Amino acid sequence: MRRITAILCATALAGLFAAGCNSDKKTYSDAEYIMFADTLSTNMVFPDGAYFSIPVASTVACDYDRTFAVEVIDQGSNAIEGYHYRLKSNTITIPAGERTANVEVAGIYDHIQDTDSLGFKLHLLVPDQVHWTGLYAGSDYTKVVFYKGCDYDLDAFDGWCVVTSLLLYDYPSALDQNYQRLILTEKHPTEPNTIILHDFLYDGYDVTMRLTNDDPMEPVIEMDEDQVLSDEQTVFGQINADNKILGTVSPYYDSYYNTCQKYASIWLYVYLKDLGTMVGTVGHYYNVLEWVSLEEAVRLKIENNMSGARDPRDDPDYPRNNQGNADRE
Structure with a gap:
């Protein structure tokens, strides 16, 4: 089953991007793209229950908040959401004047075996006009890998x-x-x-x-x-x-x-x-x-x-x- 963890609010986003970014904030040849900072993130999970971060980046800063949804792709994953891990939120927000935000993930320590290497794929849902194609095609997806870490002993x-x-x-x-x-x-x-x-x-x-x-x-x-x-x-x-x-x-x-x-x-x-x-x-x-x-x-x-x-x-x-x-x- 392909489980979607977030639904993109198309109406709100249409209004958001219709306004466009303040030209004074643009730093990347006036082109705005939103993507995961990397296509692979490897993380260690400790008993403290802390979240680890999957960074999302924009090529420009805007003078308003930008919110996007994130979905989990079950195909090819061996980690179970709600059992091995959980997302802090199914959306991310890049604040006004900023170019980065993070998808926050917490591994569920007690459900991860010592020898487990677990992974799942995330998809960043963005409108076509900020979706980067060509050389960076696929940057709206990332693979998240995590495994159990033990306290230093x-x-x-x-x-x-x-x-x-x-x-x-x-x-x-x-x-x-x-x-x-x-x-x-x-x-x-x-x-x-x-x-x-x-x-x-x-x-x-x-x-x-x-x-x-x-x-x-x-x-x-x-x-x-x-x-x-x-x-x-x-x-x-x-x-x-x-x-x-x-x-x-x-x-x-x-x-x-x-x-x-x-x-x-x-x-x-x-x-x-x-x-x-x-x-x-x-x-x-x-x-x-x-x-x-x-x-x-x-x-x-x-x-x-x-x-x-x-x-x-x-x-x-x-x-x-x-x-x-x-x-x-």
């Missing part, structure tokens, strides 16, 4: 973690040919917002990552430069520089984390130096980190023989019952 990234690494796929350790590892992570005792990744990619080499929380919409991961990932001999079978494989986050690809789903996506820039001088680039490698419970970590270790320097059955919280002892044997 460093504890979510403290514990057992499965690492899947393209660096390990291309350069496995001479002692371990697996491109997946089970590692233990913990909050840094002195550095804020920082997680220690023990034995991150190769045994015996810990690295750190910082989870920024300045902007909930940009949960970015940062890493110090020149972190030692391994020695060259273990990985390459030979020494090309100072016997250290170094890494940090790639400057070309985003590294980010998701608190709801307890995972991190890290693009590593891997390189070699000799006495502080750059020798060469190994490459840019994608890594996925997924945090799991102690029980899941034990299962992965036993059933999948997951590699890693640490065994989750050595965790102090692992139950020391008969079953646990049997697993260890």
Whole structure:
């Protein structure tokens, strides 16, 4: 069913546009067009119930208010109005002297699953004389995508973690040919917002990552430069520089984390130096980190023989019952 959430008042709009805009306000070659500012809007929904904004723009300012209706297009949408989200209003008004307004949308947090990526399409109902065609045809439509955001919680990234690494796929350790590892992570005792990744990619080499929380919409991961990932001999079978494989986050690809789903996506820039001088680039490698419970970590270790320097059955919280002892044997 195609549901219309607003009805355009044709009579009122006809009178509105008959008057036209004050010529003193015009700034775009005397042409007036109304459109969505972008054809795609991606948004995060938090428990506070706050609205997020979908901007609408006009090429000129007028000396009177301009009101337009908005409709939801159900076709191609996987979000249900009234269940996953609601509009604050089915109309928007560009105030006199202004050129922008916003469609306000609230996501219904409790009805959005952690792994949901929901979307729907909006249509801005404007008269033909302010509808932009040609290069900007379709600008009266926009796709709205939203997903669940969780409050910043460093504890979510403290514990057992499965690492899947393209660096390990291309350069496995001479002692371990697996491109997946089970590692233990913990909050840094002195550095804020920082997680220690023990034995991150190769045994015996810990690295750190910082989870920024300045902007909930940009949960970015940062890493110090020149972190030692391994020695060259273990990985390459030979020494090309100072016997250290170094890494940090790639400057070309985003590294980010998701608190709801307890995972991190890290693009590593891997390189070699000799006495502080750059020798060469190994490459840019994608890594996925997924945090799991102690029980899941034990299962992965036993059933999948997951590699890693640490065994989750050595965790102090692992139950020391008969079953646990049997697993260890």
